[in-house]
Amino acid sequence: MIDIENLTKCFGNTVAVNNLKLNVAKGEIYCLLGANGAGKTTTINSLLNLVQLEGGSAKIGGMNVADEPLKTKEKLTYIPENLSLYPSLSGIENLRFFCGLSGIKLSDSKAVSYLKEAGLQVDSAHKRVGGYSKGMRQKVGIALAIARSSEVLLLDEPTSGLDPAASSDFATLLTDMKERGAAVLMATHDLFRAKETGTKIGIMNRGSLVDELNAADVTHSDLEKIYLNHMRA
């Protein structure tokens, strides 16, 4: 579903992503690990067509994002590290607005049901988003993915700053999305969550994908060792 071939992106003389090759299939959660500046966010931005590539290609559902930016965006939901919504509007209103941009008209009751499905309590759904915690806002993002039946979920460090319970809830939601057949690409620093939630783990260092593992094949401690070895290399 997500196909990145020989992707290269430079910022001036700095190579942010170097000849990256990465594939995420339907029903797969691909966790991209790496230090700050490793190229994780640039990889996600290239899938959103927010950066111009020096080489290679990024495809979603077989379509090149550079050629079909709006069509590829119809298939995906993006949740940044700090999902910002319109604070003066309620969760329902925010959800209805962003769904509307994809041409999906939601009734209030339908919006509530999606938010509930994403784990947001009904009374919170009616409240202004300005009073939401980060975890609650992430749930609105997941509700958006559910409502739009997104085939691709791009997550940029979605669990950073979440408390363990909220992080666990979020992981459960991701697993639900995986079971719905979504292809999930998640950039994260959270080794534990990557091992627990992911199906595949990629480790990036200085713009290159230096290792790729099946989550089921490694233990938590193995993953940590492998990760640290790559970072110290």
Next chain:
Amino acid sequence: MMAHIFSFEWLHIRKSGAFWGTVIVLPLLIGFSLFLGSERINQQEETIAGIVAEETSFYDGMRTQLEAIERGDAEVDAWFQNPANPLVLGQFGQAGRHIFLQPKPLAPLAAGQLDILPYYGKVTLTTMEPLRDNALENPFMQVSGSFDFAFVLVWLVPLFIIVMGYNVISSERESGTYALLQSQPVSIRSILIQKMIFRFLLVFGIIILSLLVWSVLFGIDLFNIQGLQLIAAISLYAAFWFALCVLFNLFRTSSAVNAVGLTGLWVFFLLIIPSVISLIVTSLHPVPSRALWITEQRTIQQSVQAEGDAIFDTWVVDHPEEFVEGDTPQFYNTWIRRFVWAQATEEREREAERQFEEPRESQAQLASRLRVFSPPMTLQAWLEQKAGTDTDRLRSLENEMRAFQQEWQEFFLPRFQRLEFFTSDELADIPAPQ
């Protein structure tokens, strides 16, 4: 998609202070300006009606008095009390006619140059006196000043538009929602344009609705072609300022930079360009000072006075048929000279006036051409023209007065020159302005 973004913008914007500020303050400002405008015009119309009534009363009184004299019911002792005397009817005291520039239907919208140039004046055989409402006759003029709809539209509306449009996209960047918008299957530029169109329609709607409601309340007729032209002009002007907001939002600048930049443009278009234009026209076409003109007038008057007898003798030689020789009354001998001197003075003044008028005309023409660089100046000039309060129209009063004075003189002077007095029936033929 547009309907969706419009409905969301409506939901969003009605929770903002800027919107409620605009909804409450802008209609009040428009209403207040139209109230002042309609009061100003009411005062003008009252002034005109009052003067016309006084004039009618004066000439009716003259006619009644003359009829009484003709019947032998009354007598006059002195020539200046005789209502049959052309001088009494055309020159002295209340005699003479007032020329008015009647207010146009859109006059309440723009005071224009009314606080500088008069809209009426009095014509007698020798004088053309522009008059103005003074504070005693019309204290309202002192209170209202130039606060009119044109001021609200040209100066204040852009500020409301800036408040409504300066941060449409920059605030999305600052609050973080821009990232989510970028991931949507709609171009961000399209979202920006649609948001701006909605806000434009909102501000435009508030202005037009307020204008129409207040106009109906204050009796200003806008339901005609001029009203449509006004609405079109307002839409273009509002679109100009919204376009500037769009431009700033397209740059990746902060809301603060946008606000300062747009306010700077407001200052540029409304203050700096007019000052620069003024500087250019006064530098290229300098007009001699007013003091110089007054000195020139005095010189002419003194020269006519000095050459008085010679001027009169020449006139008598040239116009023997317009002068009764022999034993004529003293007032005739005095006033026939005064008329000749007044005519000579006017001819010389008109010659001298050209050196002041020509640069002023050139200034006006150049300023008119340069105004295109400032949409606010262009709109202001257009509004004043539609309201009939522009410099050109108010200056046309002088021409109208001059034209009527000629008609007035042609009616009275031959009678006076031949020493022919009027009958009461002939008083009905005394000229009156259209």
